[in-house]
Amino acid sequence: MNSLIRSYGKGLTGIFITLTAFWLLLLIILPQAFMLDQSLWSIDKDDQLGMKIDRAYSDLGLLEYDAQQATGDTKPAVQAKIEALKVEIATLESQETDPPREYGLQNYSRMSSLHFSIFVKSIFYALAVTVLAFVVCYPVAFTIAKLATPQRAALLMLGLIIPYAINELLRVYAWLMILDYQGVINSFLAWMGVVSFADKTWVPFLEYPGSVFVALIYAYVLFMIFPIYNTVDTLDKNQLEAAQDLGGSVFLTHWRVVIPHAKPGIAVGCIMTFMLSVGSYSVPQIMTRGKSGDWFSQLIYRQFFETQNWNVGAAYAFSLVLVCLIFILIMMKVFKVGIRDISK
Amino acid sequence: MSAHSNGPGLSGLILKIYIGIFFVYLFAPLLVMSLAAFNSYEYPSVTQWRGWTLHWFGELSEDDRILQGIVNSVIVAIGVVGLSLPLGLSGALILTRLQSRYTNLLYAVLVSPLLIPGIILGISTLIFWGRVSVSGGLFLTVLAQSSFIASYSMLLFMARLQRQDRVLEEAALDLGASSFFMFRRITLPFLAPTLATGAVIGFLQSIENYNTTIFAVGGDWTLVTEIGSRFRFGLSPVINVIGVLFVVLTVIAATLYTIQKEREKQRRAALG
Structure with missing residues (x-):
């Protein structure tokens, strides 16, 4: 901190700290x-509750009527009853x-078995997508x-980036057009005579989770390629040749x-x-068109904008954060990398 | 190509075929999507071909919600760039100078928005600002997106600052420059390329964002959330036209960038 003040003075350092604090906290x-x-x-x-209040009001009306009718010594007693009822x-x-808010873990523990199975299923799907x-x-x-x-590599890079400049939704939507019932693949199969639109014997690709996988991998391919490319790029070519000269097979060279x-x-x-896969709302929503088998992210969305239960929605969202955190910790442990190596 | 790649001819050939298939996988969807923009059929399709048309381009230019969505997206993106660059720069300066055992913790928290799913950033922003009666809208979208786009720009600034030669800054101070003057004349010019890259990346990230925006945008809409809602209520090839425009803009931008880089390389080579 002193080194910051020495270079940039108290004023600028103060601004840097304020901005960072704003970002960090708010x-x-x-x-x-x-x-x-x-x-x-x-x-x-x-x-x-509503019924109880209604009943209390009708009781109150009766009592007030009684109070008007009552004479002498019964009046104070009725008045006391009226006061008590008003407080109630x-x-x-x-x-x-x-x-009143009731604190506890009920939003987590009351997850229905259906929702829990979707939760587990989404994690497994996301793992499968990652491996694939x-x-x-x-x-x-x-x-x-x-x-x-080098020229070839630059061209390949460009080829990777171009699909990325197109919005994620549109990228996924292109796959919808390909895999749809009367989409490109089914039309091709029909032309080959394998399926028939008239008999509705088309292949229902969109009902398989695999179609979501294809679109997810397509949508997030760059996030896998770039980090690997960056590290492989720093590998000395001599090491590859040495492995080769020592008789290492292609597989062994890569593995070791x-x-x-x-x-x-x-x-x-x-x-x-x-x-990105486990938290993706757009891809499963578009590919399944909200019909075949929700993903957990879609459940979360529903809690906020359809059933309007923000408490349960927040619990589901926080579960997702925990899953990601655990995954990161496992990866750091397995690959023996530190937080500084991540997100470079 | 090195001996390694083609040495055992078969595996080299297999790899080449694989790379070919991979790029077909990347580009076939774009081709399908683009073609459907020129099809007369009123539902986006390439298999039900009813003849070429430019009708959908005209339709797009009269679609008020889409046009307003583009305006909103640009407003949000400008706000995000304006907020996330100063945040990212401040974080980077503090992290590169701070010598404390909490530096790593601070680093972890500041990059955490990149490691958390986008929907979570949208949800947490919506809940927190809802407590202080700020409801969903373009302003909240700017805040939600900035939380992670600032992390991107911070990483860019940190990479640049690690290559900074602090001698220049110290010399300026020794010669009596005020720290503010030094920051403006030495530090900022040094960071200028990163400021530019950060602004472009932040702008594109913001325009493209859906998963965070959908939770924070409330009753307003951006281009992308508008496209998202069309998936539920009536698709038309107007969506494909937007895709075509994206493709064309990207190809133009990428080509200009490559030409620019080539020229720089030649100029540098000429200077020798």
Whole structure:
């Protein structure tokens, strides 16, 4: 901190600290803290409350009528009853306008078995997407980094980036057009005579989770390729040739030389792909058109904008954060990389 | 190509075929999407071909919600760039200078928005600002997007600052420059390329963002959330036209960038 003040003076340093504090507190920590808080309470609404208030009011009317009729010594007793009833009505009404919050883990523990199975399923799907994306991307990253000539590599890079400038929704939507019932692939199959539109014997690709996988890998391919490319690129070519000269097979060279060197990149690629897949709302929403099998992210969306239960929604959202955190910690442990190696 | 790649001819050939298939995988969807923009059929399709048309381009130019969405997206993106560059720069300066055992923790928290799913950033922003009665809208979208776009720009600034030669700054101070003057004349010019890159990346990230925006945008809309809602209520090839425009803009920008880089390289080579 002293070194900052020495260079930039107290005024500028103060501005830097203020801005960072604003970002740290108001954009990162407090929102997460409030989301956690929201997930830890629920409002226990008494369904009978409205009826109880109505009944109390009708009782009050009767008592007031009694009070008018009453004479002499019974009057104070009735008046006392009226006061007591008014106090009761006031408490009931305050419960209705500002219901008491009940703190606890109920939003987490009351997850229905259906929602829980979707939660687990989404994690497994995201893991599958991560593994598949690695298998698909590794050869490409290696080729660009080590095999292609510089001009060729630049061209391949450009080819990777162009699909990325198109919006994620449109990228996914293109796959919808390809895999749809009367989409490109089914039309091709029909032309081959394998399926028939008239008999509705088309292949229902969109009902398989695989179609979401294809679109997810397509949508986030760059996040796997770039980190791996960056680390493989720093590998000395002599090491590859040495491995070759010593008689290492292609597989062995990769397993013992390239992959150990590329570990940080692989860890980052896997973390990003897993996080993006498990948290993607757009891709499953478009590919399944909200019909076949929700993903957990879609459930979260529904809690906020359809059933309007923000407490449960916050609990689901926080569960997702925990899953990502655990995944990151596991990857850091398995690949033996530190937080500084991540997100480079 | 090195001996390694083509040495065992078969594996080299397999790899080449694989790379070919991979790029077909990347580009086939773009081709399908672009073609459907020129099809007369009123539902986006390439298999039900009803003849070429430019009708949907005209339709787009009269679509008020889409046009307003573009304006909103640009407003949000400008706000995000304006907020996330100063935040990212401040964070980077503090992290590169701070010698404390909490530096790593601070670093971890400041990059955490990149490692958290986008929907979570949108949700937490919505909940937190809702407590202080700021409801969803373009302003909240700027805040939600800035939380992670600032992390991107911070990483860019940190990479640049690590290559900074502090001698220049110290010399300026020794010669009696005020720290503010020094920052403006030495530090900022040194960071200028990163400021430019950060602004471009932040702008594109903001325009493209859907998962965070959908939660924070409330009753307003951006181009992308408008496209998202069309998936539910009536698709038309107007969506494809937007895709075509994106493709064309990208190809132009990428070509200009490559030409620019080539020229720089030649100029540098000429200077020798």
